[in-house]
Amino acid sequence: MDLGPFLNKRCRIERPVSAQDTYGAVVTEWVTLAVVWCEVQDRAPSRDEQLNQTATVSGVRARVRMRYRSDVDTSVRLVIMRPEQTVWGVVGGPAEIGNRDGIELMCEKVST
Numbered sequence: 001m002d003l004g005p006f007l008n009k010r011c012r013i014e015r016p017v018s019a020q021d022t023y024g025a026v027v028t029e030w031v032t033l034a035v036v037w038c039e040v041q042d043r044a045p046s047r048d049e050q051l052n053q054t055a056t057v058s059g060v061r062a063r064v065r066m067r068y069r070s071d072v073d074t075s076v077r078l079v080i081m082r083p084e085q086t087v088w089g090v091v092g093g094p095a096e097i098g099n100r101d102g103i104e105l106m107c108e109k110v111s112t
Contacts, residue, residue: 003065003102007037012079013072033076038066040080060109062088068100078107
């Protein structure tokens with residue numbers, strides 16, 4: 001399976017790194033793991049809502065495909081550049097496409 005023609009967005013994969021600030025508090029920083037091409041398919045609105053402490057929360061989700069990588073899991077985040085940068089957390093996957101042709105992730109937009 002050739003993913004090439006569909007990979008039309010730039011994506012920065014970032015991983016968390018913990019460090020201590022000058023006061024000894026643990027601070028999480030995000031460092032770039034890689035910059036890759038990906039395909040982003042926004043998920044159609046549905047009744048996929050969660051109940052969170054008596055308030056209904058509905059997250060914006062998308063399916064993201066990229067070439068196969070073994071270092072992507074739910075601990076990383078994606079910064080998708082289309083045309084403005086948006087931060088997405090990985091909430092599902094990765095699922096392997098073909099015989100290590102690519103991976104597919106379910107991501108949720110992170111509000112800043």
